[in-house]
Amino acid sequence: KGKKTLFQHLVFLEGSVFTVAVASSDQHSPITAHSGSHKATDHGSHNNTGKAFPVLDLNYENVRVPFEISLWVLLASLMKLGFHLVPHLSNIVPESCLLIVVGLLVGGIIRGTGETVPPVLDSKLFFYILLPPIILDAGYFLPIRPFMENLGTILIFAVVGTLWNAFFVGGLLYGVCQIGTESSSILSRIGLLQCLLFGSIISAVDPVAVLAVFEEIHINELLHILVFGESLLNDAVTVVLYHLFEEFSGIGSVTLLKGFLGVISFFVVALGGVLVGVLYGILAAFTSRFTSHTRVIEPLFVFLYSYMAYLSAEIFHLSGIMALIACGAVMRPYVEANISHKSHTTIKYFLKMWSSVSETLIFIFLGVATVAGPHDWNWTFVTVTVILCLVARVIGVVGLTFIINKFRIVKLTTKDQFIIAYGGLRGAIAFSLGFLLNKEHFPEREIFLTAIITVIFFTVFVQGMTIKPLVELLAVKKKQEAKRSINEEIHTQFLDHLLTGIEDICGHYGHHHWKDKLNRFNKKYVKKCLIAGERSKEPQLIAFYHKMEMKQAIQLVESGGGIKMPSAVPSTVSMQNIQPRPSTKPAPERAIPQLSKNKEEEIRKILRTNLQRTRQRLRSYNRHTLVADPYEDGLSDLFLKKQKMFQIEKKMNTYLTVPAPPPDSPTMCRARLASDPQAYSIKPASNKVPMIQVDLASPQSPDSVNLLDEFGQANQQEEEEQGLMMKPPSRPREAKKPSEEDEAKDQQRLMRCLSDPGPSADEDEDGAFLP
Amino acid sequence: MQCISFEQIGVLHKRFKQLSHNEETLRRDHFNEIDDLAFNPIRAQIIEAFFDRRNFHQNGEGKVQEIGFEEFVVVMSHFRPPSAHMTEEQRGKTRREKLRFLFNMHDTDNDGIITLEEYRHVVEELLSRSGTLEKETAKCIADAAMLEVASISVGHMEPDEFYEGITFEHFLKLLERFEIESRMIIRFLNMDTTTLCK
Numbered sequence: 001k002g003k004k005t006l007f008q009h010l011v012f013l014e015g016s017v018f019t020v021a022v023a024s025s026d027q028h029s030p031i032t033a034h035s036g037s038h039k040a041t042d043h044g045s046h047n048n049t050g051k052a053f054p055v056l057d058l059n060y061e062n063v064r065v066p067f068e069i070s071l072w073v074l075l076a077s078l079m080k081l082g083f084h085l086v087p088h089l090s091n092i093v094p095e096s097c098l099l100i101v102v103g104l105l106v107g108g109i110i111r112g113t114g115e116t117v118p119p120v121l122d123s124k125l126f127f128y129i130l131l132p133p134i135i136l137d138a139g140y141f142l143p144i145r146p147f148m149e150n151l152g153t154i155l156i157f158a159v160v161g162t163l164w165n166a167f168f169v170g171g172l173l174y175g176v177c178q179i180g181t182e183s184s185s186i187l188s189r190i191g192l193l194q195c196l197l198f199g200s201i202i203s204a205v206d207p208v209a210v211l212a213v214f215e216e217i218h219i220n221e222l223l224h225i226l227v228f229g230e231s232l233l234n235d236a237v238t239v240v241l242y243h244l245f246e247e248f249s250g251i252g253s254v255t256l257l258k259g260f261l262g263v264i265s266f267f268v269v270a271l272g273g274v275l276v277g278v279l280y281g282i283l284a285a286f287t288s289r290f291t292s293h294t295r296v297i298e299p300l301f302v303f304l305y306s307y308m309a310y311l312s313a314e315i316f317h318l319s320g321i322m323a324l325i326a327c328g329a330v331m332r333p334y335v336e337a338n339i340s341h342k343s344h345t346t347i348k349y350f351l352k353m354w355s356s357v358s359e360t361l362i363f364i365f366l367g368v369a370t371v372a373g374p375h376d377w378n379w380t381f382v383t384v385t386v387i388l389c390l391v392a393r394v395i396g397v398v399g400l401t402f403i404i405n406k407f408r409i410v411k412l413t414t415k416d417q418f419i420i421a422y423g424g425l426r427g428a429i430a431f432s433l434g435f436l437l438n439k440e441h442f443p444e445r446e447i448f449l450t451a452i453i454t455v456i457f458f459t460v461f462v463q464g465m466t467i468k469p470l471v472e473l474l475a476v477k478k479k480q481e482a483k484r485s486i487n488e489e490i491h492t493q494f495l496d497h498l499l500t501g502i503e504d505i506c507g508h509y510g511h512h513h514w515k516d517k518l519n520r521f522n523k524k525y526v527k528k529c530l531i532a533g534e535r536s537k538e539p540q541l542i543a544f545y546h547k548m549e550m551k552q553a554i555q556l557v558e559s560g561g562g563i564k565m566p567s568a569v570p571s572t573v574s575m576q577n578i579q580p581r582p583s584t585k586p587a588p589e590r591a592i593p594q595l596s597k598n599k600e601e602e603i604r605k606i607l608r609t610n611l612q613r614t615r616q617r618l619r620s621y622n623r624h625t626l627v628a629d630p631y632e633d634g635l636s637d638l639f640l641k642k643q644k645m646f647q648i649e650k651k652m653n654t655y656l657t658v659p660a661p662p663p664d665s666p667t668m669c670r671a672r673l674a675s676d677p678q679a680y681s682i683k684p685a686s687n688k689v690p691m692i693q694v695d696l697a698s699p700q701s702p703d704s705v706n707l708l709d710e711f712g713q714a715n716q717q718e719e720e721e722q723g724l725m726m727k728p729p730s731r732p733r734e735a736k737k738p739s740e741e742d743e744a745k746d747q748q749r750l751m752r753c754l755s756d757p758g759p760s761a762d763e764d765e766d767g768a769f770l771p
Numbered sequence: 772m773q774c775i776s777f778e779q780i781g782v783l784h785k786r787f788k789q790l791s792h793n794e795e796t797l798r799r800d801h802f803n804e805i806d807d808l809a810f811n812p813i814r815a816q817i818i819e820a821f822f823d824r825r826n827f828h829q830n831g832e833g834k835v836q837e838i839g840f841e842e843f844v845v846v847m848s849h850f851r852p853p854s855a856h857m858t859e860e861q862r863g864k865t866r867r868e869k870l871r872f873l874f875n876m877h878d879t880d881n882d883g884i885i886t887l888e889e890y891r892h893v894v895e896e897l898l899s900r901s902g903t904l905e906k907e908t909a910k911c912i913a914d915a916a917m918l919e920v921a922s923i924s925v926g927h928m929e930p931d932e933f934y935e936g937i938t939f940e941h942f943l944k945l946l947e948r949f950e951i952e953s954r955m956i957i958r959f960l961n962m963d964t965t966t967l968c969k
Contacts, residue, residue: 409852410953480948486916487945491873493897494813495954498876501817502850502957504807507786510958513807520810541898545912 072120075106076360094464096212096363100457103367111371121362121369126432127320128311130362133354134208135321136306138232139328140351146225153404153412154229157420161230161396162203162237168392169385170199176384190444193249198448200241201434202389202455206427207231207321209456212359213425213464220477223416227423235321236270242433243317249441273319277326280309284327285334285530292532298343299350302335334530362428369431370453376446385451386458389426397421415474422467425459426452489544783847787840796837797821812899816876821846825875832881850957862952867943869955874942884936887917920945 060067079102083090089098110118147154174195210231214224244262284305291298306327313323336344397420405411412420434452437445471478500516503509790805791797802808802818811817824831826849827842835842849872853865877885877893891913898909921934924941937945 409956409958485919486912487919488949490894490897490912490916491946491949494873494893495951497811497813497897498817498873499850499955499957501808501811501814502847504805504811505786505790505802505817506783506847506957507789508957512957516810541894541912542908545908545915 072361072364073357076357076364079364080356080360092465094213094216094460094468096209096359097461097464099360099363100367100370100460103364103369104371105367106364107368107371110368119369119372121365121428121432121435123432123436126362126365126428127314130358130365131208131429132307132310132320132324133351133358134211135232135310135324136303136328137351137355138207138211138228139325140302140306140332140347142325142329143221143225144329146221147229150222150225150229153408154226154233156400156404157226157230157397158233159237161400162200162205162234163241164396164399165203165389165392166196166200166237166241168199168395169203169388170196172388173199173381173384176380180380180384190447191249193245194442194444197242197245197249197437197442198451200238200245201430201448202385202426202452203392204234204238204426204430205231205424206429208359208362208429209425209427209460209464210423212363213460213467214423217468217471218479219419219471220479222410223419223423223476224479226416227420232321232325236266236273236319238429238433239317239319240266240269246437246441269317269319270322272316273313273322274326276313276316276318277309277323277328278330280305280312280323281327281330282530284331285338288331288335288338289530289532291339295340295343298339299346302331302347303350305331334527337527337531366428366431366453366456369435370457374446375450376444377450378447381447382451382454386455389455389459393424394421397424415476418474419467419471419476422463422470425463426456427460428456431456486545486548489541493541780844783844784840787843796839797843798837813896816879816893816896819879820872820876823875825881826872847957850955852956852958853952865952869951870943870946871939873946873951873955874939877937884938885942886936887913890917890937 076099079099080095083095083098170192174190174192177190177195205227207228210227214227240262244258244265248258284301287301287305288298291301306324309323309327310320313320339347397417401412401417401420430452431449434445434449437448439445442448496512496516499512503513787797790801792801799818799822802821808814808817819834820826821838821843822834822836824833824835826846828845838846849869853862857865874885877889879889879892891910894913894916895906895909917934917937920937920941924937924944925934
């Protein structure tokens with residue numbers, strides 16, 4: 001325990017040192033620090049005549065900007081690190097709150113040292129650098145199925161709900177300003193349009209805040225997608241309203257025509273954004289079709305095209321967020337079919353990393369910006385705003401749910417409504433939009449900013465902190481953690497086809513019919529264009545199955561060779577139990593030699609150490625070949641050993657493995673290209689490898705390990721027995737061919753596994769490949 | 772126990788007449804004439820489900836060659852959405868009904884058990900329209916699924932025991948989390964006005 005507290009102290013010390021560094025580095029005059037440069041004064045000289053050559057020089061100005069940026073990012077990351085070291089803090093307080101507090105502290109320190117606090121939450125920085133990674137992360141990993149199923153509900157909440165909020169808050173605020181205060185006070189000078197503009201800024205639910213808070217409470221998928229989808233889609237409404245009211249405030253006159261144009265512009269903004277996103281998504285998918293020889297830059301295409309989509313939409317004042325979401329969602333199934341496993345992992349981790357850093361920075365900057373001001377605190381305005389926001393949200397949600405429930409099959413209960421209303425958090429987008437306001441047109445800008453910040457603080461702190469205990473209290477259904485099973489996948493597909501068929505019989509073209517038509521169109525035309533080679537024909541069920549199998553194989557290898565049950569349900573059922581017993585052939589008599597525990601331990605140790613050694617020895621410094629050359633000395637032998645070990649694992653496995661697909665099937669090609677472009681031919685299995693064969697009598701009893709010929713040659717008859725256990729005896733003797741392909745596949749798999757840092761076991765936000 | 776409204780019966784009757792060319796009964800070849808069904812990989816099973824006595828709620832067994840309007844409606848009623856105010860018991864009953872329908876579709880030989888062969892057939896049919904019929908893979912997917920059912924339902928089995936097949940109880944347990952009562956629904960049967968219990 002002492003070590004832990006010491007470590008915490010160190011982290012916080014580092015953090016505080018960096019804040020001071022950040023504070024001092026923001027000075028505009030170049031630092032002539034005396035502490036570090038005494039050497040320079042020794043050797044250098046400041047005389048004008050005969051200047052000596054400066055051996056050690058100090059020039060801070062050149063690196064100032066990147067230096068500061070790096071310091072901020074470092075600070076953010078260290079803070080994030082620190083919170084998780086403090087034992088119970090992260091359970092009580094959501095991360096966003098802590099980060100805002102840190103931002104406040106940093107701002108306070110900077111102000112305390114007498115410096116001017118830098119305007120860190122500059123709108124340009126926010127909208128072009130900090131926001132896109134978070135939205136791309138959300139869009140790329142958006143669960144398409146629940147999103148589409150609830151699209152109507154989400155759209156109604158996003159569009160109608162936001163409009164209602166904006167007008168309600170804006171209108172009532174104006175009323176309060178006019179009526180409730182004296183005519184000389186500053187409030188009464190705020191016009192209706194300004195109030196409406198303020199209302200539209202403050203009414204949008206913020207995706208960053210929602211993500212940050214909802215991540216930690218693990219509610220069920222439906223609620224999560226409703227609130228989150230709403231926060232994403234209301235961007236279009238916010239953009240339109242903002243520009244509309246800004247225009248009107250500038251010009252001063254409102255005509256019906258302008259109002260009508262406003263409505264039209266909403267559709268243009270929303271649909272235009274989506275269109276831009278889809279275009280770029282298709283481009284990205286098409287590009288990824290040809291990247292099989294340059295795997296290294298595959299992730300870059302994904303990021304670049306998405307960012308370009310965002311920026312392109314921003315050029316035309318379309319909704320950049322919707323463009324980004326559309327781009328990510330559209331390109332994902334095709335890109336994932338084309339890229340290598342490693343690129344997929346890279347994309348995932350980079351997106352997570354960037355979005356995490358962005359989120360952290362946003363909250364810290366919010367804190368700093370709060371300290372920076374400029375503020376104009378007005379009790380009436382602020383309190384009325386907060387109250388109105390809450391009331392508007394509740395009324396909006398309840399009213400809309402009442403209407404929506406008439407059309408929904410799975411109705412939203414009161415509990416659901418409460419969570420949706422309570423989860424309407426405001427965040428940095430509102431602040432940045434407020435910050436963008438022009439001071440000349442809006443003399444009351446500071447009042448607005450103060451109010452916005454107060455609302456943000458209120459929602460993030462109060463609502464953010466209390467939502468978790470409330471979820472527990474109300475016993476809201478939580479996210480189901482169980483893995484997707486193959487049976488559910490089969491029945492999902494079955495049900496889809498069944499419902500489509502029934503709809504056709506009814507003669508009713510419901511949404512299953514259209515979904516089916518879209519899928520068929522997709523399969524027939526789009527996939528052929530956008531997916532390279534054979535992969536375009538692989539049906540979803542098989543893709544799902546291979547994916548599951550791969551995950552399982554990786555798990556097995558990572559567990560280091562233990563006899564572990566990979567399935568979720570511990571059971572002793574094995575393949576033998578379900579194979580129909582043929583009536584003619586008698587059960588083969590097997591004399592299973594008893595193996596002592598020692599010997600078994602020894603075997604396991606050999607396997608484990610071999611695996612560890614290979615991990616350490618894998619070298620890949622060359623950017624062009626990311627996998628170790630299989631022809632490198634010694635490595636191939638190790639690989640063969642691994643491969644044999646893998647075969648053992650497969651037999652110990654109670655879960656089924658598919659016999660290796662033929663070498664030029666889509667999966668095999670992908671596996672091959674993915675791991676190593678050079679490894680097209682496999683070295684033949686050497687005969688000198690120690691072979692251990694395990695019979696799957698019962699995986700629990702270690703006594704059934706059957707040790708053949710430890711150092712002798714691999715005997716051929718073992719090929720016959722070897723085959724995969726699930727073959728019914730009547731099957732023709734093609735045992736040889738599958739086992740060779742087996743080896744090839746295992747080797748490929750192993751190479752992929754070993755050179756891959758390994759996805760963690762808790763990753764599973766990406767569902768099946770296709771919606 | 773399924774309640775259907777007047778309007779829905781009217782619509783279905785119109786459709787029935789249209790499909791049967793104004794005759795009194797529907798036969799299999801009437802279904803074969805529906806063009807949109809041609810693309811469906813499991814069309815054979817869907818059509819069979821209409822002629823399966825087990826789906827007529829009369830505790831019958833076996834197949835018929837032609838069905839009247841009443842049977843048509845009864846089969847369709849399996850896809851009715853749950854009404855807004857359902858007790859837990861009613862919801863459970865609806866679940867059982869719908870899952871029973873699915874079960875009957877899989878269990879083609881009427882013995883009350885989905886054997887490995889039958890399940891393999893299901894998966895093969897699912898993959899049949901997808902272009903590449905990888906029979907081996909289909910078989911292994913079915914085997915894996917069967918293994919999972921056995922693991923969940925029976926748990927512990929000796930090496931020489933044999934798992935006969937999926938019984939209805941096992942099937943229920945398997946698709947526990949599936950929320951079938953909200954998924955197996957045709958929306959157009961959602962009109963909820965005056966109800967007439969059949």
